[in-house]
Amino acid sequence: MSLRDHLIARISSQGPITIADYMAEALLHPEHGYYTTRDPLGRAGDFTTAPEISQMFGELVGLSLAQSWLDQGAPAPFTLAELGPGRGTLMADILRATARVPGFHAAARITLVEASPALRATQRETLKAYDIQYADSADALPDAPLWLVANEFFDALPVRQFQRDGTGWRERNVGMRDGALCLGLSPVGPQTSLEQRLDDTENGQMVETCPAARPVLSAIAERLAAHGGAALIIDYGDWRSLGDTLQAVQDHNPVDPLADPGQADLTAHVDFEALCMAADPAAHSRVTPQGVFLERLGITARAQALAAKLDGPALDAHIAAHRRLTHPDEMGNLFKVLGLFPNHAAPPPGLER
Numbered sequence: 001m002s003l004r005d006h007l008i009a010r011i012s013s014q015g016p017i018t019i020a021d022y023m024a025e026a027l028l029h030p031e032h033g034y035y036t037t038r039d040p041l042g043r044a045g046d047f048t049t050a051p052e053i054s055q056m057f058g059e060l061v062g063l064s065l066a067q068s069w070l071d072q073g074a075p076a077p078f079t080l081a082e083l084g085p086g087r088g089t090l091m092a093d094i095l096r097a098t099a100r101v102p103g104f105h106a107a108a109r110i111t112l113v114e115a116s117p118a119l120r121a122t123q124r125e126t127l128k129a130y131d132i133q134y135a136d137s138a139d140a141l142p143d144a145p146l147w148l149v150a151n152e153f154f155d156a157l158p159v160r161q162f163q164r165d166g167t168g169w170r171e172r173n174v175g176m177r178d179g180a181l182c183l184g185l186s187p188v189g190p191q192t193s194l195e196q197r198l199d200d201t202e203n204g205q206m207v208e209t210c211p212a213a214r215p216v217l218s219a220i221a222e223r224l225a226a227h228g229g230a231a232l233i234i235d236y237g238d239w240r241s242l243g244d245t246l247q248a249v250q251d252h253n254p255v256d257p258l259a260d261p262g263q264a265d266l267t268a269h270v271d272f273e274a275l276c277m278a279a280d281p282a283a284h285s286r287v288t289p290q291g292v293f294l295e296r297l298g299i300t301a302r303a304q305a306l307a308a309k310l311d312g313p314a315l316d317a318h319i320a321a322h323r324r325l326t327h328p329d330e331m332g333n334l335f336k337v338l339g340l341f342p343n344h345a346a347p348p349p350g351l352e353r
């Protein structure tokens with residue numbers, strides 16, 4: 001049975017499902033989910049991410065985390081965690097860049113949170129030189145000092161979509177028409193969690209919520225406040241969600257999110273205001289454009305040092321990668337970095353309170 005058949009059977013018996021339920025099935029269905037069944041990253045895959053574009057991204061993230069660890073007195077042991085590590089490239093670059101930070105590797109307990117068995121296998125291969133552990137969720141991370149990174153993890157968490165109708169909201173859902181999946185709207189009703197959005201939206205506008213994000217943030221924030229540490233959350237999105245941002249990408253091109261469930265990546269913009277509101281009892285940094293964050297950490301000097309060893313097409317690709325990560329017309333502005341840290345500590349380098 002294909003995922004579409006499974007969804008059609010589910011909708012026939014239960015009625016329309018929310019966009020969040022649809023995303024959860026399409027991405028993580030145990031047999032047919034997009035992430036469960038494949039490695040979607042890189043040139044031959046469906047999309048690419050900052051760590052896959054250039055080693056400089058992971059190197060600078062690693063140095064920011066290691067400096068923050070030193071600034072907080074180098075506690076040992078500590079958890080070095082990543083949420084949604086993809087191919088393991090980011091963690092490999094972090095570990096290579098921090099190999100000479102005295103005591104950092106010896107104290108780090110590397111812990112990955114990854115839902116996909118296919119990607120777990122790839123990560124084990126990429127990181128085979130290291131002792132790595134898995135946790136089933138952020139909630140299952142050790143109760144210990146925590147330095148954590150999550151790049152393009154929150155955009156994969158399922159969102160619910162609500163369209164304003166007067167002073168109420170209609171939830172967007174996935175139903176069926178003539179045997180095919182189609183988008184629909186629930187009857188209008190109140191949504192207490194969206195009451196504050198009546199001030200800044202108009203009839204017909206759409207807002208998104210990401211119920212799965214809050215417990216992840218809380219699990220991280222509790223550990224940071226109790227034991228010290230820092231988290232770097234990097235994703236595309238903005239302050240406060242507005243509009244339909246659900247998108248499906250296949251073979252580096254946008255496609256209809258309902259066309260082929262389980263065969264395309266589905267993401268939504270991250271609502272950084274909601275993440276900041278869930279950061280308590282930790283403190284959070286300003287939401288900082290990725291380009292600004294990487295420039296502050298010295299990406300241009302690092303790019304020049306690497307460029308000195310390159311020529312021809314490799315040099316051209318390196319220059320393009322630097323531009324892609326930092327330029328406001330590419331990833332530099334759309335992608336944002338949010339830091340979490342204990343109230344009494346400084347934000348990790350590259351970020352400000």
Ligand code: SAH
Binds near residue numbers: 083087151152
């Ligand atoms: N951080 C990587 C990969 C981003 S793709 C990079 O930057 O290249 C999203 C990653 O999150 C994948 O590894 C995917 O399998 C994982 N993922 C998505 N939803 C998840 C969930 N609910 N729990 C754990 N991992 C999840």
